[in-house]
Amino acid sequence: MSHETAAAAPRRRRRRADGWWPLVFLGPLLIGIAVFYFWPILATVINSFTVFGPFGGRTFNGLENYAQLLQDSFISRAVLNTLIYTVIVLCGIPLAVCIASLLNQKGLRFARFYQVLFFLPAVSMPVAVSLVWRMIFNKEFGLVNWALSLVGIDGPYWVTAPWWSLLAISIVGLWSSLPLAIIILGAGLRGIPAELYEAAQLDGAGTVRQFFSVTVPLLTPSIFFLSIITAINGFQLFDLLFAMMGQANPAMADTQSLVYLFYSEAFRQNNQGYASVIALLILAIIGAFTLLQFRLQRRWVHYE
Amino acid sequence: MTSRRTLLGAAGVAAAGGALALSGCSSGGGGASPELGAMAAKNAKDSISFQIWDAAQAPAMRQIIDAFHEDYPGIEVTMSIAAYASYFERLRIQATGDDLPDVFWINGPNFELYASHGLLQDLSDLEGFDPKNYPENLIALYTYDAKPCAIPKDFDTIGLWYNRELLHRAGVDAPDGSWSWQQYRDASEQVTRKLRSDRIWGNPGGIETQAYIYPLALQAGGFIVSEDKRTSGYDDPGTLEAFDFLRGMIDDGIAPDVRYTTENPPQDLFSDGRAALMTSGNWQAAVLQDSVVKEQIDAAPLIHGKQEGNVIHGIGYAMSAHGTHKPAASAFLSFLGSEKAARIQGAAGAANPAFIGTNDSFFDALPGFDLELFVDAAETALPYPVSQNTSAWNQLEELLLPKIVGGPGDVAETAKDLADRMDGVLADES
Numbered sequence: 001m002s003h004e005t006a007a008a009a010p011r012r013r014r015r016r017a018d019g020w021w022p023l024v025f026l027g028p029l030l031i032g033i034a035v036f037y038f039w040p041i042l043a044t045v046i047n048s049f050t051v052f053g054p055f056g057g058r059t060f061n062g063l064e065n066y067a068q069l070l071q072d073s074f075i076s077r078a079v080l081n082t083l084i085y086t087v088i089v090l091c092g093i094p095l096a097v098c099i100a101s102l103l104n105q106k107g108l109r110f111a112r113f114y115q116v117l118f119f120l121p122a123v124s125m126p127v128a129v130s131l132v133w134r135m136i137f138n139k140e141f142g143l144v145n146w147a148l149s150l151v152g153i154d155g156p157y158w159v160t161a162p163w164w165s166l167l168a169i170s171i172v173g174l175w176s177s178l179p180l181a182i183i184i185l186g187a188g189l190r191g192i193p194a195e196l197y198e199a200a201q202l203d204g205a206g207t208v209r210q211f212f213s214v215t216v217p218l219l220t221p222s223i224f225f226l227s228i229i230t231a232i233n234g235f236q237l238f239d240l241l242f243a244m245m246g247q248a249n250p251a252m253a254d255t256q257s258l259v260y261l262f263y264s265e266a267f268r269q270n271n272q273g274y275a276s277v278i279a280l281l282i283l284a285i286i287g288a289f290t291l292l293q294f295r296l297q298r299r300w301v302h303y304e
Numbered sequence: 305m306t307s308r309r310t311l312l313g314a315a316g317v318a319a320a321g322g323a324l325a326l327s328g329c330s331s332g333g334g335g336a337s338p339e340l341g342a343m344a345a346k347n348a349k350d351s352i353s354f355q356i357w358d359a360a361q362a363p364a365m366r367q368i369i370d371a372f373h374e375d376y377p378g379i380e381v382t383m384s385i386a387a388y389a390s391y392f393e394r395l396r397i398q399a400t401g402d403d404l405p406d407v408f409w410i411n412g413p414n415f416e417l418y419a420s421h422g423l424l425q426d427l428s429d430l431e432g433f434d435p436k437n438y439p440e441n442l443i444a445l446y447t448y449d450a451k452p453c454a455i456p457k458d459f460d461t462i463g464l465w466y467n468r469e470l471l472h473r474a475g476v477d478a479p480d481g482s483w484s485w486q487q488y489r490d491a492s493e494q495v496t497r498k499l500r501s502d503r504i505w506g507n508p509g510g511i512e513t514q515a516y517i518y519p520l521a522l523q524a525g526g527f528i529v530s531e532d533k534r535t536s537g538y539d540d541p542g543t544l545e546a547f548d549f550l551r552g553m554i555d556d557g558i559a560p561d562v563r564y565t566t567e568n569p570p571q572d573l574f575s576d577g578r579a580a581l582m583t584s585g586n587w588q589a590a591v592l593q594d595s596v597v598k599e600q601i602d603a604a605p606l607i608h609g610k611q612e613g614n615v616i617h618g619i620g621y622a623m624s625a626h627g628t629h630k631p632a633a634s635a636f637l638s639f640l641g642s643e644k645a646a647r648i649q650g651a652a653g654a655a656n657p658a659f660i661g662t663n664d665s666f667f668d669a670l671p672g673f674d675l676e677l678f679v680d681a682a683e684t685a686l687p688y689p690v691s692q693n694t695s696a697w698n699q700l701e702e703l704l705l706p707k708i709v710g711g712p713g714d715v716a717e718t719a720k721d722l723a724d725r726m727d728g729v730l731a732d733e734s
Contacts, residue, residue, distance in 0.1 A: 051732075054402045054693065055421055138567055160563035162712065248511055250562040250706035267393055269696040271731070 010160070041283070049274035058273070065277045075278070079285070081166055085257065086234030089177055089277045090172035093226055096181035101215055103182065104189045106220050115186075122179035123276075130243030133172045134159055159244060162254035167241055169255070176240075177233065214232065220301040228293055230300035235286050258282050343431050343634040344379065350632035351380035352406040357391040360590070364652035370649060372639045379632045392695060394452035397590050399423050400697025407640070410454055411696035412445050412687075419448035419488075420692055425623040425630070426451040432638040439616070439656050446620045452621040454620030455641040458655035460585035461616050462519050462606050464488075465592070469600040470580035474498040474506075479581070481605035481677070483522075485549060488581070488607045493558045494515045495580045508570035508579035510557035510637040511705045513698075514615055515584045518689060520546035523609025528689035529697075529726075532734065536697070536726035538719050544610075547719060550709045574601075583607070586678040590653050598672060605677050612639050616685035618658050692733040697726040 046067055050058040071076055121129065137145045137158035145155030158168040192215065200210050234295055238259040245252055254266075257279060267274035344350065356365055362385055369381045370602070384405070386394050392414050398404050404423060418424050425431055437445045438456045446454040464479050471478055473493040483491075511517060518528055523579075525587025526542025529535070537543050553559040560568070565674055573579040575595035583606060594602060606614055621640045623633050638647055646657035648667030656678065657666060663679050691697070704722040708715055 017435070053416055055396065055423070139564070157563040157567075160487070160566045246566065248702055248706055249566050250710045253703050253707055264699060269691070269697045271696075 004005075009258060030104050037183045042277045044279050045284060047273055048280055049055045050273045052272040053269065053303055054270055057214045061273065065274045069277050070282065073259055074253075074256060075258075075281075077254060078256045078261050081255060082235055082237060082259075082285075085168060085173060086231055089173045089234045090227060090230055092174040092177050093181060093223060093230065095174075096178055097216065097219060098181045098224070099178070100189060101183035101211060104186055112279045117184075118182050121176045126176070126239050127243045130172065130240055133168075134244050138167050147220050160244075160249055160251050162251045165245065165249070165251040169237075169244055172244065173234070173237065173240055175177065177230055181230070184226055185219060185222050186218045217302045220257070221303060224293070224297050224301045228290060231289055231293070232286055235282060235289070236257075258285075307662075332538060340425060340634060341630050344376065344631035346376060347378060348376065349378035350629050351364055351382065352627075352629045352632045353634060354381050354383045354462070354636070355395075355405040355408040356383065356385055357388040357409060357579065359385050359387075361649075361652075361654040364654035366650050367596050367648050368591055368640065368645045368654060371644065372636055375639070376632075379635065381636060385576070395643065400628055402545065403524060405627065406627045406629050407488045407621060407623050408618045409457070410446075410622045412690045414677060415446055415620065415622075416448060416690060416692045416694070418622070419453045423625055424448075424453040425627070426453060427624045427637070428452060428453065430638055430641075432635060432695055433641050437641075437660055439645075439682050441616050441682070441685060442618050444657055445617070445687050445690070445698060454622040455637065456658035457619040457640070457682050458623050458649065459616055459618035459682060459686050460514075460587050460610050461614050461655065461660045462515050462583055463603040463677055463681065465574065465582045465584055465588060465601060465602050465603050465604050467577065467580045468602065470499065470577065474580070476580075478602075479604040479607075480656070481713045483604075484611055485523075485607055489549075489553060492553065492581060493556075494560050503578060505560055505573060506584075507553070507559050507581040508565065508568075508573035509554065509561065510565045510570035511562060511568065511709050512584070513701060514617060515687065517546065517550075517705065517709075518615045519583065519606060519613045520549065520609065522613030522615065522686055523607075523611060524549075524613075529691050529730070532724070533691040534730055536730065537578050538722040539716070539723035540558045542610075544719055547708050547715050549709070551715050553557055556711060559595055562706045566706070579721040589673050589675055590655075593653070593670055593672065601673075603673055603675070603677060605681065612684050612686075615688055616682050616683045617688040620729055633654060639700070677690050691730060693729060696729045696732075698731065701704070 036092065048060065049060060049062060051061045051064075052058050097287050102108075103111060103118070108114075135141075137167055139145060139155065139157045139160070142155070142158070144158060148155040158164050188265045196214050197210055205213060236259050237257040241255065241260055242263075245255060248277070249255075259282065262275050262278040262282065265271045265278060283301075305361045311395050320704065323438070344480050354365075354369070357361065365383060368441075369383065371601055372381065373379070383721070391409075393406070395408065395418075396413075397722075399418065399421075410424070412420065415424075435452055439459060440590040442456040442459055443452060446452060446456060450701075458585070464481075465481070468478055468674040471491070475498065476491045479488075479491070488507070495504065495506035520545040521528060521537070521540075524545040526544070526545070526546060527537035529537060550559075554561045560573075565573075568577065570582060571584070572581040574584075575592055575597060577597045579602070586603075589603075592598060623637050623638055627633055643659050643662060646659035646662040649655060650657045650662055653666065653669035655666070656663060663676070667675050699709060701723060705720060705727075706712055708718045709721065
């Protein structure tokens with residue numbers, strides 16, 4: 001559009017015409033973002049080089065917090081736990097694709113009712129949900145172990161044994177991430193033109209073939225969006241873990257997530273400096289993972 | 305360029321903040337006078353804030369406020385309750401913002417942190433406050449730099465609670481106060497084996513620090529934190545002996561393992577009649593009074609190891625050193641520390657008052673149990689283990705004690721991990 005020869009003058013004039021109006025409109029938003037997003041990130045970077053006094057006051061301690069990060073055995077375990085959790089929760093997306101397409105079938109009776117049913121986890125309080133699941137996973141009286149006992153299996157301590165606890169939390173995480181995924185995929189499904197299915201039918205494609213050759217490829221933008229959001233949420237695992245594990249849990253040392261470590265350093269041990277380093281580590285991991293996803297999307301996401 | 309200026313600006317903020325660090329209880333600062341000053345007159349008009357964490361004790365505190373109001377009709381006391389789990393997070397934020405309540409509860413693990421930063425008023429000159437009225441080890445707990453900075457409110461020591469009926473069913477004699485560790489283990493084993501089909505345990509296990517792990521570690525000659533507050537005692541041979549004792553009972557199926565007690569807390573097991581013995585404090589009296597096993601239980605003196613190792617702790621009443629209502633706060637604090645307030649507290653069954661000679665008010669409120677033994681235990685009990693930043697290593701305990709006592713992993717190895725981490729926290733204390 002803009003060729004150098006075409007017009008230096010009109011371009012300059014247009015710029016002047018825009019003047020400060022864009023700033024007026026963007027200003028409130030930008031100030032908000034700067035104050036509530038950029039400044040905290042910058043402050044976190046600064047804090048990561050300091051050690052805090054118990055009642056305020058910081059002193060510079062160089063790279064000591066970073067050195068501590070490399071030696072802390074809790075950190076490596078927390079990274080592993082967070083990754084495992086995120087991967088398991090990401091497995092919920094294929095499941096959500098199936099459920100969403102079943103819900104969007106033409107002529108499905110009670111479709112609205114099912115939609116409400118599947119959306120319920122999203123409107124329930126996370127802490128309440130966690131406490132209910134904690135009961136479901138109880139070793140002695142829980143529903144899960146009762147069901148297992150019917151087929152002759154002596155169920156494990158789901159919430160208080162290492163690894164099992166992570167699995168239990170991941171299952172609940174997956175379950176509570178489904179509603180949002182189903183809503184977004186449902187919207188994506190409604191955006192697929194009916195002609196495509198008709199054409200596919202004419203070409204002799206059955207339901208399964210239609211699902212894999214029409215539905216899934218055209219849903220990839222929604223799936224991509226979901227995988228980004230779900231992964232970011234996964235890396236921020238905290239409230240579920242906190243509420244489901246409870247106090248003095250023997251599995252806690254082996255189940256901590258990165259954000260949980262951040263919380264306990266910042267607010268329980270009053271190590272805001274070290275906690276800032278953990279926060280930056282979380283930021284870096286999320287950034288790297290998201291970048292990777294954007295790179296990989298070129299291979300599998302189809303935009304029309 | 306911008307970032308550099310911002311960095312410099314931040315450094316300035318940091319330097320200004322650093323100036324806030326003070327030393328010594330009551331050394332003042334923040335504009336208010338460090339001196340306690342005169343106490344309010346009876347006709348004074350003012351309003352002060354008072355903060356506590358235990359909703360169960362709120363009625364007793366309200367009665368005390370009402371009684372205070374009779375003497376000082378012009379002074380309003382506004383009480384706020386913050387749940388214990390977040391109480392000290394909140395208090396720290398209030399302290400950082402120089403907005404502490406005028407009068408508030410404090411406990412042993414947190415006392416030194418606040419006192420050493422000059423946030424608690426030196427109470428040496430408080431009218432009507434005489435340290436001789438309280439047990440020595442509690443006054444010691446709340447003394448910083450030779451100055452008393454909080455008034456003991458109540459106290460708790462540990463005893464052996466038992467369920468007569470369950471012991472009888474298993475053919476075990478009730479504890480007579482002379483039990484050794486071995487007798488405790490044998491009794492637990494017999495109950496667990498005999499009553500297994502009813503899902504009843506001899507003792508309910510668990511990893512309660514104050515009620516179980518601290519006393520046993522001290523009795524075995526171990527320690528939690530060294531006297532100079534520089535080293536953790538969690539890898540001390542004595543402490544390890546206590547851990548081995550606890551882990552042994554779990555491994556041999558005598559006591560429930562930690563995974564089980566996380567889902568079924570020891571206190572619930574005992575008050576539901578599913579455990580026959582439980583080491584715990586006199587604070588249980590008020591709780592057990594309302595339980596289904598009320599008629600079947602009583603308390604006996606704690607079990608004995610190589611040496612005595614009971615632990616005493618109690619809540620303290622403290623005053624903000626930076627408060628702007630000190631005359632009124634002094635009047636209220638002085639009343640809180642009085643015999644009259646102690647008796648109101650005892651009669652409400654809230655907690656055993658710390659004021660010497662007022663125990664009977666508490667005993668009378670909870671007639672079913674022999675609570676005198678907890679008072680006797682206070683005489684020889686050791687102070688609750690604390691350092692400047694106790695809550696930092698308390699959190700490490702919460703994380704690693706379950707693993708030490710319940711596994712998985714080697715007892716000594718995990719205990720060493722806890723000790724090393726705790727040493728790191730202690731080294732950060734100034």
